[in-house]
Amino acid sequence: MTPTSDLRDAAVADPPRADPPSAVAPPAPVPADALSGGPRGADALEPLLRTVLGALAEGAVRRGGPIAAGRPAELAGLVAREFDAPGGEDALHRLTELLAHGSADPADPSCAAHLHCPPLAVAVAADLAVSALNPSQDSWDQAPAATSLETLLLEELAQLVGYDPAEAAGVLTSGGTESNLMGLMLARDRVLGRATSGRIELGGVPGWKLDGTPRPRIFASEAAHFSVRRAAALLGLGEEAVVTVPVDSTLRMDPEALAAALDTAVRRGELPVAVAATAGTTDTGAIDPLRECAALADRHGAWLHVDAAYGGGALLSDRLAPLLDGIALADSVSLDWHKLGWQPAAAGVFLVRRAETYASLARRAAYLNPADDEEAGYPSLLGLSLRTTRRADAFKIAVTLRTLGRAGLGRLVDTCHDLARSAAETARAHPQLEPHCEPVLTAFVFRYLPEDPRLAGRADAIDTINARLRRGLLRAGRAVVGRTELPGDGPGRVRLKLTLLNPHTTPADVAGLLATVVTAGRAEEEALLRGEAQ
Numbered sequence: 001m002t003p004t005s006d007l008r009d010a011a012v013a014d015p016p017r018a019d020p021p022s023a024v025a026p027p028a029p030v031p032a033d034a035l036s037g038g039p040r041g042a043d044a045l046e047p048l049l050r051t052v053l054g055a056l057a058e059g060a061v062r063r064g065g066p067i068a069a070g071r072p073a074e075l076a077g078l079v080a081r082e083f084d085a086p087g088g089e090d091a092l093h094r095l096t097e098l099l100a101h102g103s104a105d106p107a108d109p110s111c112a113a114h115l116h117c118p119p120l121a122v123a124v125a126a127d128l129a130v131s132a133l134n135p136s137q138d139s140w141d142q143a144p145a146a147t148s149l150e151t152l153l154l155e156e157l158a159q160l161v162g163y164d165p166a167e168a169a170g171v172l173t174s175g176g177t178e179s180n181l182m183g184l185m186l187a188r189d190r191v192l193g194r195a196t197s198g199r200i201e202l203g204g205v206p207g208w209k210l211d212g213t214p215r216p217r218i219f220a221s222e223a224a225h226f227s228v229r230r231a232a233a234l235l236g237l238g239e240e241a242v243v244t245v246p247v248d249s250t251l252r253m254d255p256e257a258l259a260a261a262l263d264t265a266v267r268r269g270e271l272p273v274a275v276a277a278t279a280g281t282t283d284t285g286a287i288d289p290l291r292e293c294a295a296l297a298d299r300h301g302a303w304l305h306v307d308a309a310y311g312g313g314a315l316l317s318d319r320l321a322p323l324l325d326g327i328a329l330a331d332s333v334s335l336d337w338h339k340l341g342w343q344p345a346a347a348g349v350f351l352v353r354r355a356e357t358y359a360s361l362a363r364r365a366a367y368l369n370p371a372d373d374e375e376a377g378y379p380s381l382l383g384l385s386l387r388t389t390r391r392a393d394a395f396k397i398a399v400t401l402r403t404l405g406r407a408g409l410g411r412l413v414d415t416c417h418d419l420a421r422s423a424a425e426t427a428r429a430h431p432q433l434e435p436h437c438e439p440v441l442t443a444f445v446f447r448y449l450p451e452d453p454r455l456a457g458r459a460d461a462i463d464t465i466n467a468r469l470r471r472g473l474l475r476a477g478r479a480v481v482g483r484t485e486l487p488g489d490g491p492g493r494v495r496l497k498l499t500l501l502n503p504h505t506t507p508a509d510v511a512g513l514l515a516t517v518v519t520a521g522r523a524e525e526e527a528l529l530r531g532e533a534q
Contacts, residue, residue: 029089030044030047030048031044032089036131036132036133036134037132037133037134041132042132045132048092049128051092051093051096052092052096054093055092055093055094055096055097055100056096056097056100057100058097058100059096059097059098059099059100059101059102059103060100060101060105062097062100062101063100063101063102063103063105063477064477065108065110065477065478066104066105066108066109066110066111066477066478066479066480067103067104067105067111067474067477067480068101068102068477069475069476069477070475070477071475075102078098078102079098079102082094082095082098083095104116104480105118106118106501106502107502107504108502109502109504109505109506109509109510109512109513110478110479110480110509110512110513110516111479111480111502112479112480112481112482112498112499112500112501112502112505112513113480113481113482113483113497113498113499114482114499115282115309115310115336115339115340115499115501116499116501117338117339117340117341117342117343117501117502118342118501118502119338119342119343119344120342120343120400120404122399122400122403122404123342123343123344123396123397123399123400124344124396125399126395126396126398126399126400127344127395127396129395130146130391130392130393130395130396133392135391135392136389136390136391136392137150137172137381137385137390137391137392138368138380138381138382138385138387138388138389138390139368139369139380139382140373140378140379140380141378143392146392146394146395147379147380147381149392149394149395149398150171150172150381150392150394151379151381152398153394153397153398153401154168154169154170154171154172154349154351154394155168156401157170157335157349157351158170158351160315160316160406161312161315161327161328161333161335161351162327162328163328163351163353167353167354167355168351168352168353168354168355169351169352169354169355169358169384170349170350170351170352170384171349171350171381171384171385172347172348172349172350172385172390172393172394173334173346173348173349173350173385173386174346174348174387175309175336175338175345175346175348176225176227176307176309176334176336176348177225177227177230177231178348178350178386179307179309179334179335179336179348179349179350180225180227180228180231180276180305180307180334181227181230181231181234181235181386182332182350182361182386183274183276183303183305183307183331183332183333183334183350183352184218184228184231184232184235184273184274184276184305185231185235185360185361186303186331186332186352186357186358186360186361187218187273187274187302187303187305187331187332188200188205188216188235188237188273188274189201189360190303190357190360191216191271191272191273191274191301191302191303192205192206192216192271192273193360194301195213195214195271196213199360200360201360201361204236205235205236205237214269214270214271215241215268215269215270215271216237216241216270216271216273217241217242217243217265217270217271217272217273218232218237218241218242218243218273218274218275218276219242219243219245219258219261219262219265219272219274219275219276219302220242220243220244220245220275220276220277220278221244221245221246221247221251221252221253221277221278221281221288222244222245222246222247222251222487223247223251223252223253223278223281223283223284223286223487224276224278224281224307225278225281225282225307225309228242228276228307229242237273241273243261243265245257245258245261247286247487249436249437250284250286250437250438250440251281251283251284251286251486251487252286252287252288252289253277253278253288253289253293255289255292255293255296258275258292258293258296259296262275262296262299262300262302266300272297272300272301272302273302273303274297274302274303274304274305275293275296275297275302275303275304275305276305276307277290277293277304277305277306277307277330278306278307278311279306279307279308279310279311279312279314279323279324279327280307280308280309280310280311280312280313280314280340280440280441281310282310282443282484283443283445283484283495283497284436284437284439284440284443284445285310285311285439285440285441285442285443286440287311287314287323287324287440289326290306290324290325290326290327290329290330291325291326291329292326293306293326294326294329294330303331303332304329304330304331304332305330305331305332305333305334306327306330306332306333306334307334308324308327308333308334308335309334309335309336309339309348310336310339310340310441311323311324311340311441312324312333312334312335312336312340312349313337313339313340313341313413313441314340314413314441315327316340316341316406316409316410316412316413317410317413317414317417318410319410319414319417320413320414320417320441323440323441328353330353331352331353331354331357332350332351332352332353332357333350333351334348334349334350335348335349335350335351336348336349337349337397337400339501340413340416340441340442340501341397341400341409342400342409342412342501342503343396343397343400344396346391346393347393347396347397348393358383358384361383361384361385361386362383363382363383364382364383365382368380368382368388369382369383411503412503413442415503416442416500416501416502416503417439417441417442418507419442419500419505419507419510420439420441420442420443420444420498420500421438421439422507422510422511423439423444423446423498423500423510423514424438424439424444424446426507426510426511426514427444427446427514430514430518431449431451432448432449432450432451432518432521432522433446433447433448433449433514433517433518434446434447434448434449436486436495442499442500442501443497443498443499443500444497444498444500445484445495445496445497446495446496446497446498447462447466447494447495447496448462448465448466448469448496448517448518448521449462450462450465450521450525451522451525452525452529454529455525455528455529459490459491459492460491460492461528462491462492462494463491463492463493463494464524464528465521465524465525465528466483466494466495466496466521467483467494468524468527468528469496469517469520469521469523469524470482470483470496472520472523472524473516473517473520478516478520479513479516479517479520481496481497481498481513481517482496482497482498482499483495483496483497484496484497496517498510498513
């Protein structure tokens with residue numbers, strides 16, 4: 001027998017045996033103080049991620065719909081009990097399952113109240129990488145690759161807006177509120193500084209009541225985001241510095257009213273500092289007349305800031321991008337990809353058309369961005385942000401754009417726009433639903449109209465029914481529908497709102513959601529009549 005046959009026969013006679021199941025060692029538990037970075041970081045994360053994914057699924061099943069049923073106090077009590085329970089190795093599973101159970105799920109077709117998008121899985125996965133590595137954007141040596149990536153992404157987004165990327169500048173922000181604050185801060189520093197021959201960021205806001213300095217004014221529509229007024233307060237201008245400009249029935253700023261307001265301010269000796277135009281109001285998605293706003297701002301030497309936190313997503317769509325004609329004329333722009341961009345929050349973007357207008361924000365800290373480092377080729381983003389420590393939120397947006405491209409994201413935008421139009425068509429065909437106006441983007445505003453003639457003509461009763469039916473749907477865990485009020489005074493202004501950001505929702509889902517609203521409205525109508533009869 002040859003040596004080869006000896007080996008073959010030995011293998012047949014005595015095959016290698018695997019250890020019995022009882023002898024296989026279970027996976028070692030992850031130490032509570034394990035780190036997510038380093039060569040072994042992925043090993044530590046893997047079993048924990050399995051725990052999280054399992055708990056997310058269990059919590060979703062337990063929730064059983066778009067939101068957990070019950071009143072706020074009931075959920076708060078449940079959270080308090082879990083929070084106060086003894087800790088240990090199961091804390092991650094218990095609290096994650098609780099979070100999933102007690103969260104509104106924007107991926108559910110019946111969750112359509114807010115600009116609260118269901119994030120793309122690829123964006124969430126990319127965000128995990130950022131959380132694990134924890135780069136901070138305030139110095140190059142904390143985020144070498146992320147610094148370069150954010151710079152490249154902002155150049156691409158500047159081009160999307162219509163800016164020259166070689167001249168523009170920007171930064172990732174926490175969202176529209178921070179971006180609006182930055183835009184109005186730069187407007188204050190530049191316009192008021194020019195009028196007073198001073199540096200506002202150094203000397204402060206002049207006391208117009210004391211020294212005769214022209215009173216600074218910001219012009220924004222009645223439907224502008226509340227953060228415009230908040231920014232005016234934070235910037236030392238005061239909320240009363242904001243001049244409210246009337247809107248039309250779709251909540252779009254009236255350009256003739258803006259022109260009149262600017263002229264009136266100038267006649268009074270006041271200083272137009274900024275026009276804050278909106279591209280996508282939170283209710284109807286209305287887009288202010290951007291070209292007219294730009295021309296009027298330029299005529300009066302004012303800064304034009306465009307809040308496109310919602311409507312900026314239209315730039316991804318060939319169909320809807322023309323609605324933002326004129327946005328490239330803005331001095332600054334706010335975008336939010338955690339709205340119509342399907343990113344996990346936060347994914348805000350702030351852009352300026354000309355980098356030199358950023359001058360008043362520039363700061364130098366010896367331990368973060370010393371001049372000799374920058375001269376040696378080590379760039380810093382510190383002077384572009386209001387924040388110091390800052391996540392690499394550009395990464396998930398970059399991954400998403402490279403995965404789907406503008407065309408892929410544009411298809412998602414168009415799908416959601418189609419859903420809004422479908423909702424309007426369904427509502428128009430139903431006698432108990434009254435659309436407010438045609439959808440501009442992906443939001444649809446409407447109200448329930450009572451059937452009973454004793455209530456049909458009563459504006460106060462209609463408001464009460466619409467407010468109650470929304471809360472009733474929340475308590476039952478059946479739907480998350482938005483509620484808003486139209487500009488003006490008195491009853492008859494309450495409206496419901498569907499903000500349709502789930503591209504996997506179908507027209508049938510939307511029709512079913514509206515039918516749920518009608519059923520809830522009829523129940524509240526009957527309850528109101530019973531209460532009035534008592």
